[in-house]
Amino acid sequence: MIRLQQLKFRLDHKKGDIKRKILKVLHVKDNQLLDYSVVKKSIDARKKNDIRIVYTVDVKVKEEEALLARSKKTLMTTKPTSYQFPHALCQLDDRPVVIGTGPAGLFCGLILAEQGLRPILLERGEEVNQRVKDVQTYFNTGELSISSNVQFGEGGAGTFSDGKLNTMVKDKYKRNQKVLEEFVAAGAPKEILFDSKPHIGTDYLREVVQNMREKIIGLGGEVRFHSLVTSLVIENEAITGVQVNDSEVISTQHVVLAIGHSARDTFRMLKDMKVAMEKKPFAIGLRIEHPQIMINKQQYGDYYQHKALPVADYKLSHHCLNGRGVYSFCMCPGGYVVNASSELGHVVTNGMSNYLRDEANANSALLVNVTPDDFPEDDVLAGVTFQRKWESLAFDAGGRNYHIPVQLAGDFMVNRPSTELGEIQPSVGRYKLANLRECLPPYVCDAIQEGIQAFDKKIPGFGRGDAILSGVETRSSSPIRILRDDIYMSNIRGLYPCGEGAGYAGGIMSAAMDGIKVAEAIVHNK
Ligand code: FAD
Structure with missing residues (x-):
């Protein structure tokens, strides 16, 4: 099979365009093309005024050898492969x-x-x-x-x-x-x-x-x-x-x-x-919500409503003055923030969505790296003790009844408890307006504050005052x-x-x- 990469199309291209392009690139007639399949599809949105769909396709043609020999371009070939268990069948003495x-x-x-x-x-x-x-x-x-x-x-x-x-x-x-x-x-x-x-x-x-x-x-x-x-x-x-x-x-x-x-x-x-x-390093922080339509506009410009485009996502990172890294993690376009607690007296957030990703808000964790040096004790489970401390403070801030504590980004920036929402409605289910700075170490809050300012330069509106913060996000990976x-x-x-x-x-x-x-x-x- 011949593999063709970087076949670029306009967003409103028709299905038959892929076949036409294959015939053109390979200089073959319709009756020579036996079959083709898309093996990769991505979106190139680097130029907002010219967003393209990019395909990699595997193509079967008649007389492939002859075509490869006469082609002026170097064509990549590929064979269909699948996972093979690497060892011979064996018997165990008992059931694993x-x-x-x-x-x-x-x-x-x-x-x-x-x-x-x-x-x-x-x-x-x-x-x-x-x-x-x-x-x-x-x-x-x-x-x-x-x-x-x-x-x-x-x-x-x-x-x-x-x-x-x-x-x-x-x-x-x-x-x-x-x-x-x-x-x-x-x-x-x-x-x-x-x-x-x-x-x-x-x-x-x-x-x-x-x-x-x-x-x-x-x-x-x-x-x-x-x-x-x-x-x-x-x-x-x-x-x-x-x-x-x-x-x-x-x-x-x-x-x-x-x-x-x-x-x-x-x-x-x-x-x-x-x-x-x-013990191992991990990361903790908060979740942030914005209107999904705002993220779509920022990522896709004038094409933001185009049906051929998936709901937009983002991936952001920033190195902070205090030496910590802050980054977006587990970004969920068109999703919900979930109350992901598993222990009594603790509150923790995460994000989820349905396949269509058609909810009003985009959400993402904003995480800051922490290392065993930040943990309160030397024990191998010190990272768990550290997580529990912030999850328990989030439980308190939420009113001790498993409501998620929520704060507007504008209030978080000036260390003021929120008292009312702006235009954005939180997707978290039961919540209580609070001051999330009470639920995380100061170096994490400082890094998130600096991160929000830095991310606003990359995605204008990211730092809008009514963006919803909730937390705490402590289960990003194992401690x-x-x-x-x-x-x-x-x-x-x-x-x-x-x-x-x-x-x-x-x-x-x-x-x-x-x-x-x-x-x-x-x-x-x-
Ligand atoms: P787990 O999925 O955590 O499974 C461990 C299982 O072991 C659990 O079912 C638990 O009940 C069971 N268990 C634990 N102890 C015992 C015991 N002693 N006896 C019997 N059973 C036990 N990852 C992504 O890649 N993409 C995403 O979009 C994404 N979104 C996420 C959203 C949420 C809300 C959450 C919570 C996580 C998300 N993750 C996502 C992370 C992803 O779910 C995990 O990385 C993944 O599930 C880890 O798989 P695992 O099998 O190692 O552990």
């Missing part, structure tokens, strides 16, 4: 246990199931339909379930998310492609296979995780909900089982720890059981790393730290890909 059904656990479980190893997946939370009800009850009433919430339950933290599926992780082995193809097979829109910024939305994710569960079960695996792993059984520094809900013991010599970044009780259990861990060696095992043999909570991923795609790597390692190490 995967703790957690977030993207890391689900993909680890799927690959193990495809290898005929009949994994048992243990999830502390509810299956997704009950989980959706529990989360809605929490949003409506403030009644928080500590086992079924935005962080815990089927699909993990990503289920209530914007479902951005991009990753910076290199993909020599096509694990990325495997993840996207499995998502599509489980009901996700096909566009994610070629969009340069693939996104799936919480609405599709809810269906996808159920279908993936069914597939794992169909392959001989098992998925158990309400199954909190409360202890590990360790003999001679090797795992021999896990204890569930302080009672049942499941014997196994292969355990995957895909527990996410919010399983603080499990982190403590791992520390007590002498599983090697270290710890569970150490693993080059065969992916922890100091406890047979125990495999995996995904975001263990410190090896930073989003849905990288967590899923890490799950695949760990499944490969389990078979490789046999």
Whole structure:
């Protein structure tokens, strides 16, 4: 196949234009073209008066060799490739246990199931339909379930998310492609296979995780909900089982720890059981909301209402005078801010959207880097103590009833509690106007203040006085790393730290890909 890159078109181009361009670029007749497919689609909005759609296409022609030989241009060729499990089939003496059904656990479980190893997946939370009800009850009433919430339950933290599926992780082995193809097979829109910024939305994710569960079960695996792993059984520094809900013991010599970044009780259990861990830097801050139409206008100029353009996003960063970095993170176009608490007496925010991204506001976290030097103690779980402090102050600022504290950007800049909203309505559900400076360290507030001023120069209006701030945003990534060696095992043999909570991923795609790597390692190490 021949790969053609950088085929640029106007926004209102017709479908047939791609074919015409292929014929023109390759100098071939219509009857010589056997087939073509779009493998990448992106938007070039660098020139606001000339925004283009850019395609990469793979083309099949008759007599490809002859065409390549006579072409004056150097043409790139490609072969269709897909993910291949890298090891021979094997038998394990027992069923591997995967703790957690977030993207890391689900993909680890799927690959193990495809290898005929009949994994048992243990999830502390509810299956997704009950989980959706529990989360809605929490949003409506403030009644928080500590086992079924935005962080815990089927699909993990990503289920209530914007479902951005991009990753910076290199993909020599096509694990990325495997993840996207499995998502599509489980009901996700096909566009994610070629969009340069693939996104799936919480609405599709809810269906996808159920279908993936069914597939794992169909392959001989098992998925158990309400199954909190409360202890590990360790003999001679090797795992021999896990204890569930302080009672049942499941014997196994292969355990995957895909527990996410919010399983603080499990982190403590791992520390007590002498599983090697270290503190790691992460980032904290607030979420900011603007009208999506304002972001569209700034990013797309006169084309801001064009139907061929996706809802606009942004990615911003700034180095502050106090030496800290401040940056936008998990930007959700046309989405909601969510109340993502998982512990009683704590409030934490995040962002999510539906596939259409058609809500009024754009939201994004504004995060500032923090390091173990900022943490209050030396303990390996000091980062958790640090997160809890700010989440607990946010709970206080919200009125101690799980309302999200909210402040206008203009008031935040002058350290004044907000008393009324401007033109923008917050999307956060139940909220209380407050002073968010009371919920974060001064160096973080200073950096956010400086960042908002700097970002306003890049996106005019970013610093408008009535932009909505809410918080706190403390769960951007894990505060710890569970150490693993080059065969992916922890100091406890047979125990495999995996995904975001263990410190090896930073989003849905990288967590899923890490799950695949760990499944490969389990078979490789046999
Ligand atoms: P998790 O998804 O956190 O899954 C861990 C699972 O383990 C949970 O279901 C938990 O209940 C379970 N568990 C924990 N401890 C135990 C135990 N002891 N026993 C049994 N089960 C246990 N990332 C993106 O890439 N794009 C986005 O758009 C995006 N938006 C987000 C929006 C929100 C609201 C949130 C909260 C996160 C978002 N993220 C996003 C981050 C993304 O969800 C995570 O990076 C990803 O889910 C991490 O996957 P994981 O499998 O490592 O852990």
